[in-house]
Amino acid sequence: MAKNKTTVTEIDVFDFIHSYVENEQKKSDSLELIKLMGKWSGFEPKMWGPTIIGFGSYHYKYANGHEGDAPMLGFSPRKAQFSFYIYAKTGKNDALLKAFGKFKMGKACIYVQKLADIDISILEQICKETLIYLNENHKCGACKGE
Numbered sequence: 789m790a791k792n793k794t795t796v797t798e799i800d801v802f803d804f805i806h807s808y809v810e811n812e813q814k815k816s817d818s819l820e821l822i823k824l825m826g827k828w829s830g831f832e833p834k835m836w837g838p839t840i841i842g843f844g845s846y847h848y849k850y851a852n853g854h855e856g857d858a859p860m861l862g863f864s865p866r867k868a869q870f871s872f873y874i875y876a877k878t879g880k881n882d883a884l885l886k887a888f889g890k891f892k893m894g895k896a897c898i899y900v901q902k903l904a905d906i907d908i909s910i911l912e913q914i915c916k917e918t919l920i921y922l923n924e925n926h927k928c929g930a931c932k933g934e
Contacts, residue, residue: 794858796845799835808839809865817903818865824908825861828915840864840873844919846926860922861915872898874914876921884914 801822809815822833822841831843842859849855862873875881875898885893889906892899900906 794837794840796842796857797835797837799838801833801835801841804835804839804841805865810867813902814865814870817870818863820903821863821870824912825863825915828912829861829919831860834859836862839866840871842873846922848926860919870900870902872900874898874911874918876918878917878921880917881914884910884917888914 805815805818805822809818818841825841825843826833829843833841833843836842836859840859840862841864842862844860845857846860847855847857859873864871864873869892871894873896875896885891887907888898888910890901891906
């Protein structure tokens with residue numbers, strides 16, 4: 789079984805933002821996301837792999853035996869767009885996406901150009917719904933109360 793590439797690193801989140809993100813609007817949006825996701829999740833930001841900023845962690849295991857840890861919430865300020873790792877497929881999240889704003893949906897990511905394209909209150913609700921889902925359905929190594 790292949791080893792997961794996306795694990796927690798010792799890279800400083802703010803050093804990463806200031807060295808990796810060239811666009812000033814994206815840098816500002818990234819700093820705002822760190823503040824918001826930290827507030828909503830209750831976790832400090834950590835780097836996962838070289839480019840993902842994550843909050844908290846949970847353990848997953850697939851039917852094929854592959855397992856690992858992932859951030860409960862996360863994002864990456866990629867050059868083309870933000871990649872959000874915030875979505876758990878629930879009925880509530882599916883309904884929230886209808887009012888989310890301008891985005892594209894991937895298999896496990898939501899792609900957004902800039903924060904101004906989306907409704908931040910809907911982002912908060914999606915993040916909180918995902919945290920509830922993960923706490924109820926996965927072993928959370930850094931869940932609140934453990």
